[in-house]
Amino acid sequence: MNIHQPRADIADTTLAIVEALKGLEGPLLPILHELQEEFGYVPQECLPVIARELNLSRAEVYGVMTFYHDFREHPAGRHVLKLCRAEACQSMGGDQLAERAKRLLGIDFHQTTPDGAVTLEPVYCLGLCSCAPSAMLDGEVHARVDATELEALVQEARR
Amino acid sequence: MTVKIYIPRDAAAIALGAEKVAKAMAEAIGARGLDVVIVRNGSRGMHWLEPLVEVETAEGRVAYGPVKARDVTSLLDAGLLEGGDHALCLGKTEEIPFLKQQTRLTFARCGIIDPLSLDDYQAHGGLTGLRHAIAMAPEAIVAQVTESGLRGRGGAGFPTGIKWKTVLEAAGERKYIVCNADEGDSGTFADRMIMEGDPFVLIEGMAIAGIATGATKGFIYTRSEYPHAIAAMAEAIEIARKAGVLGPSVLGSGRAFDMEVREGAGAYVCGEETALLNSLEGKRGIVRAKPPLPAHKGLFDCPTVINNVISLASVPIIMDKGAAFYRDFGMGRSRGTIPIQIAGNVKHAGLYETAFGLALGEIIDHIGGGTASGRPVKAVQVGGPLGAYFPRALFDTPFDYEAFAARDGLIGHAGIVVFDDTVDMLHQARFAMEFCAVESCGKCTPCRIGSTRGVEVADKIAAGIEPEKNRELLADLCNTMKFGSLCALGGFTPYPVMSAMTHFPDDFKPVPVVEAAE
Numbered sequence: 001m002n003i004h005q006p007r008a009d010i011a012d013t014t015l016a017i018v019e020a021l022k023g024l025e026g027p028l029l030p031i032l033h034e035l036q037e038e039f040g041y042v043p044q045e046c047l048p049v050i051a052r053e054l055n056l057s058r059a060e061v062y063g064v065m066t067f068y069h070d071f072r073e074h075p076a077g078r079h080v081l082k083l084c085r086a087e088a089c090q091s092m093g094g095d096q097l098a099e100r101a102k103r104l105l106g107i108d109f110h111q112t113t114p115d116g117a118v119t120l121e122p123v124y125c126l127g128l129c130s131c132a133p134s135a136m137l138d139g140e141v142h143a144r145v146d147a148t149e150l151e152a153l154v155q156e157a158r159r
Numbered sequence: 160m161t162v163k164i165y166i167p168r169d170a171a172a173i174a175l176g177a178e179k180v181a182k183a184m185a186e187a188i189g190a191r192g193l194d195v196v197i198v199r200n201g202s203r204g205m206h207w208l209e210p211l212v213e214v215e216t217a218e219g220r221v222a223y224g225p226v227k228a229r230d231v232t233s234l235l236d237a238g239l240l241e242g243g244d245h246a247l248c249l250g251k252t253e254e255i256p257f258l259k260q261q262t263r264l265t266f267a268r269c270g271i272i273d274p275l276s277l278d279d280y281q282a283h284g285g286l287t288g289l290r291h292a293i294a295m296a297p298e299a300i301v302a303q304v305t306e307s308g309l310r311g312r313g314g315a316g317f318p319t320g321i322k323w324k325t326v327l328e329a330a331g332e333r334k335y336i337v338c339n340a341d342e343g344d345s346g347t348f349a350d351r352m353i354m355e356g357d358p359f360v361l362i363e364g365m366a367i368a369g370i371a372t373g374a375t376k377g378f379i380y381t382r383s384e385y386p387h388a389i390a391a392m393a394e395a396i397e398i399a400r401k402a403g404v405l406g407p408s409v410l411g412s413g414r415a416f417d418m419e420v421r422e423g424a425g426a427y428v429c430g431e432e433t434a435l436l437n438s439l440e441g442k443r444g445i446v447r448a449k450p451p452l453p454a455h456k457g458l459f460d461c462p463t464v465i466n467n468v469i470s471l472a473s474v475p476i477i478m479d480k481g482a483a484f485y486r487d488f489g490m491g492r493s494r495g496t497i498p499i500q501i502a503g504n505v506k507h508a509g510l511y512e513t514a515f516g517l518a519l520g521e522i523i524d525h526i527g528g529g530t531a532s533g534r535p536v537k538a539v540q541v542g543g544p545l546g547a548y549f550p551r552a553l554f555d556t557p558f559d560y561e562a563f564a565a566r567d568g569l570i571g572h573a574g575i576v577v578f579d580d581t582v583d584m585l586h587q588a589r590f591a592m593e594f595c596a597v598e599s600c601g602k603c604t605p606c607r608i609g610s611t612r613g614v615e616v617a618d619k620i621a622a623g624i625e626p627e628k629n630r631e632l633l634a635d636l637c638n639t640m641k642f643g644s645l646c647a648l649g650g651f652t653p654y655p656v657m658s659a660m661t662h663f664p665d666d667f668k669p670v671p672v673v674e675a676a677e
Contacts, residue, residue, distance in 0.1 A: 025376075025459070026421075028441030033383075033422060054441075067443035067600075068424030070383050086345030087540055088576045090590070091503035092531070124427055124544075124594065126384050127348040128174050129502035129576065130206035130509050139386055143174035 013038060014049040022053060028064055032071055041072035077112040077119040079157035081105075082136040085122040088129030097133050097150060098122075104154045118157045162195045162240045165213040165220070167270070169202035169355050170387040171348070177210040179228040184212075187231050195240065201356015203270035204510030205257055213252055216242040222252040257507060257526065262488060264496045265473045266512045269356035275394055277402055280359040286404065288478030292367045293412035300371035301327055304474060306482035308494025313339055313430075313467030314542065314571040314647075316493075316560045319474075322464060325454035326372040329462035334374035336365050336416075337439065337458055337465040340381035340388070341423055341430040344543025346502040346574030350468035352510060354381065354388035357472075358395035359404075362418070364471035366409055367478055368464050369416035377418030378458070379468075380435050383425055392420045427544075427598040431646045432465045434600055445600045446646040467572070469498060490516035493559045501527045503540075503576035520554030523577060534579035538663065540587075542571025544594050545651035547658035548584065567658060569651070584663035588633075589617035591655040595648060606649025609640045613656065620667055630660065630667055 017034045021027045031050060035042050042065055051058040065071045083089075083098050098109075105113055105120055112119040128134035131143035137153050145153070166172075166181045181197060188195045203211060208224035212234070221242035223234060230247060237245040249255055263269075272279040280286070292300050305320025326334060338361065342350040353361055365377045379392055396418060399405045407415045426444045428434045433447035436458050457463025473495065477485045486494045493515035499522060501508050506528035523529070523539060530536055538548045547568035549556065556562055563570045578587075592613030599606045613636055619629045637653035644650040660667055 026439050026441040029421065029424060029438065033424070064441065064443050067445075068426050070424035086594075087544060087587070087590070088345045088503040090587075091576055091578045091582065123384060123425075124598070125343055125345045126170075126174075127342060127351040127382075128171050129346045129348060129574065130500070131171055131175060131209070132503060134174060136384075141170055141174035141387075143171060 010039070010043050010045040011049055014046040015053070018050055018053045028054065028056075028061070029068075032065055032068075036071055039075075041075045044073070077116050079117060079138050080119045080121060081153060081157055082121045082123040082126075084124070084126050084128070084132070084134045086125040086129075088125075089133035092132040094133040097145060097147075100147060100150060101154065104151065113158075117159075118154070160194070162193070163198055163215040164195055164239075165198045165200045165215075167202045167210060168199035168274070168387070168391075169209075169352060170385070171206050172202055172209040172211070173387065175209045175225065176227060180210050180212065180226050180231065183228040183231040187235055191235065193235075193240065198273050200272065201269045201274050202352055202510075203252065203258060204266065204352065204512075205255065205507070206509040207507055208249065212239075214239055214242055218242070218251065220252045222249040222255065223247045224249060257509070257511070260526075261512050262496050262514055263512045264476050264485070264488070265360070265469060266353070266357070266498055266510065267476070268360065269352060272357065274356050274358055274391060275398060277359060277398055277404070280357075284479060285359055285475070286363060286410070288475035289363045289366055289404070289410060291478050292370055293410055293414065297327055297371050297373065300367065300478070303482045304371070304477060307477040307485040308482075308489070308492070309470060309473055309477060309485065310493070310560065311467055312469035312473070312497070312572065314569065319466060319470050322454055322466070323368065323372050325452070326374070326462045326464045329455055331462045333376070333459075333461045334372055335458045335461055335463040336368045336372070336374045336377040336418070337436065337463055338365055338377065338379040338468055338471055339430065339432060339435055339465055340379050340385075340468045341435060342382065342385075342468070342572065343427040343430045344545075344572050344574050346540065346543060346576040347500050347572045348502075349498040349500055349510060349573070350381075351385050351388050353468055353472050354379075354385070355391045358392050359399065360472045360475055361392070361468060362395060362399050362404065364474040365418055366405065366416045367474050368466065368471060370409065370412070370414050372462075372464055374462075374464065375415045375417070377416065378439055379418065379420045380423060380429070380439055381420060382423050389420055389422055396420065426600075427594075428600045428646075428648055431648060434646070436463065436465070443600070445602050446648075448645060469572075488514035490514075490557065490559055491561055493561070497558065497570070497573050499558065500572075500574040501577070502574060504530045504532055504579050505577040506531050515557075515559050517558045518554065519549065519556045519558065519575075520551075522558065522575065523554065527575075527577065530577060530579045532579045532581075534581065536577055537580040537582050538578045538584065538587075538659075540576045540578070540655060541574070542569040542654075543574055544591060545569075545647060545654055546571050546574075547654040548587065548662060549658065550662040552662070567654070567661075569654065584659040584666035585617060585621055588656045588659040588667075589614055589621070591652050591659075592617060595652040599648060603643070603645040603649060605640045605643035606645070606652070609636055609644075609649065610652060612636060613640075613652075626668065633660065
């Protein structure tokens with residue numbers, strides 16, 4: 001969701017999440033995943049809290065967060081459509097499908113439609129290579145996606 | 160008597176509508192008041208037939224597929240519960256040639272049992288290997304795994320037993336078993352299928368590894384792109400813990416072993432073992448220089464066994480049936496079976512477990528049935544984005560680590576992606592470089608910069624700019640990346656690029672129109 005919460009709330013929620021997970025061995029990735037689950041992205045305001053609680057520098061936390069493709073610095077659209085761009089999907093017309101999706105949405109990869117409805121992202125392999133091309137809409141997987149199904153997915157995401 | 164209907168919960172089946180089929184089936188059964196239980200099994204691996212619905216009859220399981228939700232009514236009308244005839248009926252599941260010809264050792268239970276039933280698992284031979292292991296000395300377990308000839312199924316092919324021996328002999332108060340389930344290669348899905356279809360076999364394999372090496376804690380590092388596998392593994396671990404398979408005393412042996420699942424965050428390079436360890440520790444997924452080996456200084460600097468899912472999932476049967484049983488399959492130094500994943504533009508796509516040694520052409524043309532598009536096969540990429548493209552001329556290559564290496568290829572994690580004659584191999588070579596540029600961890604220069612330069616050089620060739628000079632430059636760049644990179648990402652990206660250039664030189668010729676414009 002796009003709604004921006006007040007800063008104090010973010011810090012408190014972050015602290016609660018860090019407290020719950022800091023007992024794990026190597027807790028930083030689980031914490032970042034949980035924060036993204038909570039906020040839809042990892043707000044800047046989380047970083048000093050994590051750094052303080054895990055005894056890391058803020059730069060280290062930022063470095064880890066930005067290394068991984070999954071973690072967002074900004075909120076995504078209400079729906080996220082991921083299209084597989086890897087070889088198996090290419091062999092079944094994945095490139096053409098991607099171009100079609102871009103045209104239908106009027107955006108490029110890593111962009112969000114102006115109405116905030118859909119973010120389009122590339123993904124390098126959903127492990128559905130035997131039924132390519134594949135896509136994921138808000139965590140739901142779809143295989144053998146043809147032009148018709150892509151349009152249906154885009155329609156669904158547009159709502 | 161209650162009839163069992165099987166509808167897969169495998170992600171590939173779900174992506175093709177298995178949830179809708181299961182829902183429609185449950186509703187229809189309720190409406191008709193039938194005495195039926197729906198089991199959500201793993202996939203049998205025949206993905207062109209998914210969702211594959213099976214019914215248990217007195218004569219064995221009968222298969223129907225591919226089933227859509229709208230077929231449910233007509234299936235029930237046709238006597239589905241008795242294995243009745245229908246346009247979608249495929250006969251007895253075990254008699255389908257694609258399945259019948261396989262040698263299923265690692266995937267023996269996948270698609271057959273309820274993945275989250277420990278009783279089902281044990282009824283099909285599960286935990287026998289672990290029971291044997293806890294009665295043995297660690298050295299004896301390691302010796303048995305070594306004698307089986309099992310080699311790392313992640314791609315490197317390093318002997319699993321040797322790795323375990325190093326960790327067993329390493330001094331350390333705390334040791335770890337790390338399962339590399341970061342299956343990022345395009346064309347591969349064997350790890351995902353095991354985690355979703357038979358998670359207990361991986362738990363059992365890891366517990367055996369722990370007992371063999373003195374490690375008490377295990378981690379499965381898998382991909383955020385695999386939500387179904389993560390959920391299945393987490394649930395299976397919880398069940399195993401409650402049943403005493405995991406915990407302070409594994410099956411009452413007095414030896415401790417426990418584990419957890421960790422989720423990656425979309426970085427391909429974390430499939431490289433040292434980058435994976437850094438990621439588990441909560442760092443950036445940057446590759447570490449070796450030595451020290453992870454077996455000496457791995458996770459949190461402790462001795463660590465890091466094995467692929469399929470390597471670990473193959474251990475239970477080795478401990479159950481013995482080293483010789485497993486070693487008797489295969490050829491040369493490639494012993495046992497390999498789950499070949501046939502993907503891309505191919506008619507019969509799916510997972511085919513067989514002994515090493517099948518010819519590549521046999522796999523593509525006969526088992527895979529040629530392309531899905533019906534056009535001729537132009538190239539196949541074996542071993543993921545870092546694997547070589549092979550033309551038809553190399554289809555006599557037997558599926559074996561050494562045979563592929565001898566032809567400048569690799570079997571990697573045993574994924575095969577088939578392309579028809581519409582593929583442009585220069586485009587594929589460019590993609591290999593582009594992928595490396597996107598996924599490079601950035602630590603070493605040949606990979607970080609070389610990949611970006613590679614994309615530029617490929618673009619110049621495509622544009623017809625000094626093609627001969629640029630082809631030479633691309634080959635030289637590949638040479639630098641191959642020998643100068645720290646890990647397989649930069650080091651193996653030259654395989655798809657060079658193989659494309661060597662085997663498909665016509666695709667690397669300049670476009671005449673552009674030449675004329677110069």
